[in-house]
Amino acid sequence: MTPARAARCVALLAVLAVLGLAACSTVAETGRRRIAWLPESYMSELGAAAYDEATSAKYPVIQSGPDHAMVQRIGKRIAEASRKDYAWEFRLLDAKDEVNAFCLPGGKVAVYTGLLKVTQNEDALACVMGHEVAHAIAEHGNERITQGLIQNGVLSITDAALQTWGKMSDSSRESTMEALGLASQLGAILPFSREHESEADEIGLRYMIRAGYDPYEAPKLWERMAANSKDRPPEFLSTHPDPENRAARLEQLIPKLLAEEKGKRMVPR
Numbered sequence: 001m002t003p004a005r006a007a008r009c010v011a012l013l014a015v016l017a018v019l020g021l022a023a024c025s026t027v028a029e030t031g032r033r034r035i036a037w038l039p040e041s042y043m044s045e046l047g048a049a050a051y052d053e054a055t056s057a058k059y060p061v062i063q064s065g066p067d068h069a070m071v072q073r074i075g076k077r078i079a080e081a082s083r084k085d086y087a088w089e090f091r092l093l094d095a096k097d098e099v100n101a102f103c104l105p106g107g108k109v110a111v112y113t114g115l116l117k118v119t120q121n122e123d124a125l126a127c128v129m130g131h132e133v134a135h136a137i138a139e140h141g142n143e144r145i146t147q148g149l150i151q152n153g154v155l156s157i158t159d160a161a162l163q164t165w166g167k168m169s170d171s172s173r174e175s176t177m178e179a180l181g182l183a184s185q186l187g188a189i190l191p192f193s194r195e196h197e198s199e200a201d202e203i204g205l206r207y208m209i210r211a212g213y214d215p216y217e218a219p220k221l222w223e224r225m226a227a228n229s230k231d232r233p234p235e236f237l238s239t240h241p242d243p244e245n246r247a248a249r250l251e252q253l254i255p256k257l258l259a260e261e262k263g264k265r266m267v268p269r
């Protein structure tokens with residue numbers, strides 16, 4: 001082994017050792033242990049970079065009217081309930097056939113007009129927006145990219161670690177961005193795991209309660225959603241094969257979360 005190669009190996013081992021130590025962190029809202037290696041600030045950059053492409057580049061953004069005002073109103077309340085200091089943005093997209101919504105890392109939210117037909121009321125839309133925001137707050141995208149990095153091998157991990165420590169040159173940073181390009185489409189495209197969906201349900205329900213909305217609209221909404229989307233399930237249904245179980249689980253969680261959030265709720269609008 002040449003000295004240069006040996007030095008590289010030592011550096012790589014050091015990187016892996018530090019990553020190993022930093023491997024596990026905890027989702028604050030649920031206490032779940034998870035592996036999410038990328039810095040939150042970097043994930044927010046990815047989210048912001050993908051936002052236009054995933055929203056205004058594809059659909060007209062509705063800028064006024066009662067539905068626009070409703071999305072802004074709910075967004076503000078859910079953001080406040082999450083207690084997260086993101087550069088929040090909420091866009092309503094004119095897409096009548098899309099029954100969907102998403103939140104990119106860093107608090108970049110989009111709601112498609114097709115969703116409003118199914119939510120039918122403000123509390124139910126708050127349920128979906130709470131769920132999507134919960135994915136971002138719990139950094140599920142970070143976990144998914146981390147899984148991808150693990151699958152893609154040690155070199156990618158090393159790059160991410162260099163980025164973590166701010167030592168990455170512009171060009172290698174760019175190539176990492178490129179490698180992660182697909183992943184930067186996250187919220188809208190890649191499916192979350194079933195575990196992530198359940199966690200987002202629970203956290204989203206807590207936010208919706210804290211924001212002063214009626215949590216009993218949540219199970220009703222998921223039943224409507226299941227009935228409405230037999231052909232092409234939206235993101236929040238795709239990894240939930242059993243919507244009745246989901247509604248039942250939410251129903252069970254409501255009294256517990258209402259008790260925990262007692263005295264912390266915002267005044268209903």
Ligand SMILES: [Zn+2]
Pocket residue numbers: 131132135192196197200235236
């Ligand atoms: Zn989801």
